[in-house]
Amino acid sequence: xxxxxxxxxxxxxxxxxxxxxxxxxxxxxxxxxxxxxxxxxxxxxxxxxxxxxxxxxxxxxxxxxxxxxxxxxxxxxxxxxxxxxxxxxxxxxxxxxxxxxxxxxxxxxxxxxxxxxxxxxxxxxxxxxxxxxx
Amino acid sequence: xxxxxxxxxxxxxxxxxxxxxxxxxxxxxxxxxxxxxxxxxxxxxxxxxxxxxxxxxxxxxxxxxxxxxxxxxxxxxxxxxxxxxxxxxxxxxxxxxxxxxxxxxxxxxxxxxx
Numbered sequence: 184x185x186x187x188x189x190x191x192x193x194x195x196x197x198x199x200x201x202x203x204x205x206x207x208x209x210x211x212x213x214x215x216x217x218x219x220x221x222x223x224x225x226x227x228x229x230x231x232x233x234x235x236x237x238x239x240x241x242x243x244x245x246x247x248x249x250x251x252x253x254x255x256x257x258x259x260x261x262x263x264x265x266x267x268x269x270x271x272x273x274x275x276x277x278x279x280x281x282x283x284x285x286x287x288x289x290x291x292x293x294x295x296x297x298x299x300x301x302x303x304x305x306x307x308x309x310x311x312x313x314x315x316x317x
Numbered sequence: 318x319x320x321x322x323x324x325x326x327x328x329x330x331x332x333x334x335x336x337x338x339x340x341x342x343x344x345x346x347x348x349x350x351x352x353x354x355x356x357x358x359x360x361x362x363x364x365x366x367x368x369x370x371x372x373x374x375x376x377x378x379x380x381x382x383x384x385x386x387x388x389x390x391x392x393x394x395x396x397x398x399x400x401x402x403x404x405x406x407x408x409x410x411x412x413x414x415x416x417x418x419x420x421x422x423x424x425x426x427x428x429x430x431x
Contacts, residue, residue: 212376216379232380239376246372250368254340262337262399262402263402263403263410263414266337267418270425273391273425273428294424295427296424299420306413308413309413
């Protein structure tokens with residue numbers, strides 16, 4: 184990993200920003216897509232019918248912000264490290280669906296969430312050690 | 318789940334993985350050559366194109382499935398991207414990173430099967 188800027192331009196902070204934006208966008212897109220769902224429409228599989236919802240457009244804004252942060256992250260952090268860590272969103276999304284959208288989480292799903300947390304810890308540990316040394 | 322929805326989920330996954338690898342390659346090239354080079358613009362355009370296809374396919378799928386069910390399919394992308402980044406972009410893939418990626422993938426798949 185090459186020399187990195189600090190403060191707001193710190194790639195780790197940008198990674199966190201990207202994850203939060205993806206999380207918010209997923210919830211907005213799901214709500215917007217559900218509001219406009221009409222499986223009878225010919226083009227509904229392409230997703231473009233979702234554009235009728237303002238929530239989808241707001242979701243797209245968050246997607247763009249997360250995308251720009253992500254490009255910045257890619258410049259500094261290897262994909263083999265950054266991408267697995269970015270999947271913290273896979274925990275945030277089911278938890279957010281449970282909390283904000285009222286979707287159920289089964290015991291098996293909780294086990295899956297626990298496995299993801301362990302996986303994230305295993306991935307982040309060598310990176311944290313490397314950061315301490317710098 | 319119908320065959321069509323499975324194909325669309327896989328297509329969304331493949332375009333997502335391809336897009337990520339191309340974008341990483343594009344951003345790597347900016348370190349040496351800067352942002353104003355035709356190669357970077359072409360790679361960035363290609364990556365954005367693939368990510369856009371993945372985005373709209375996912376949006377279409379979201380209209381039919383619960384997000385907490387559908388989204389974790391992308392968890393498979395963790396192990397796929399880690400291996401592909403090591404093979405195609407020559408990134409270092411330590412045993413610890415492989416274990417971490419496998420645990421995340423297993424967890425996400427378990428979440429999606431619930």
